[in-house]
Amino acid sequence: EAAVTQSPRNKVAVTGGKVTLSCNQTNNHNNMYWYRQDTGHGLRLIHYSYGAGSTEKGDIPDGYKASRPSQENFSLILELATPSQTSVYFCASGDWWGGSYEQYFGPGTRLTVL
């Protein structure tokens, strides 16, 4: 069973503070992703990684950094949090299955920036 976990599940931060969201996968997948999901929008890709040591910009990377120190772990970092970054964040890992590419998602982290 594919497993992706995220911590924390809920976070309240202050404007200008630093926030780190963590993601762990036990699927041994090379690829990992960070998305945010806002009302009225689909999941939007922030950063992704092809493997340990790699990070790539997604569609909306501004204001975010990412870190992939190992195959299992992928972090999203907000150096200076702003209220516009209040959202639900999803981490995913991905691999090929049955002729197509599938992603496995974590439960999400609800971030509120005051």
Added chain:
Amino acid sequence: GDSVTQTEGPVTVSESESLIINCTYSATSIAYPNLFWYVRYPGEGLQLLLKVITAGQKGSSRGFEATYNKETTSFHLQKASVQESDSAVYYCALGDQTNNNAPRFGAGTKLSVKP
């Protein structure tokens, strides 16, 4: 560009009624689109509900089905008789295997099934 548009929610139906959630896509830069429906139950992450990788084929899971129609660029999700446990948010997604493999998601449709 590449995008997905789906039924704007929330949608409320009564148990045992039929359901259709519309999804249309635009895949101008994707040679071989794959289409997915994901579901997010309360308090859980997204789970893959069904996928279709070949135009003209139908996917099915848990009583839901969707047909990949290349002519109408649609991938509507249907179920003949919904149950209260189907209450969730449903996302249509367009797979792009040539671009970091991260699919394009629709905005999601929140479904509430009344007992």
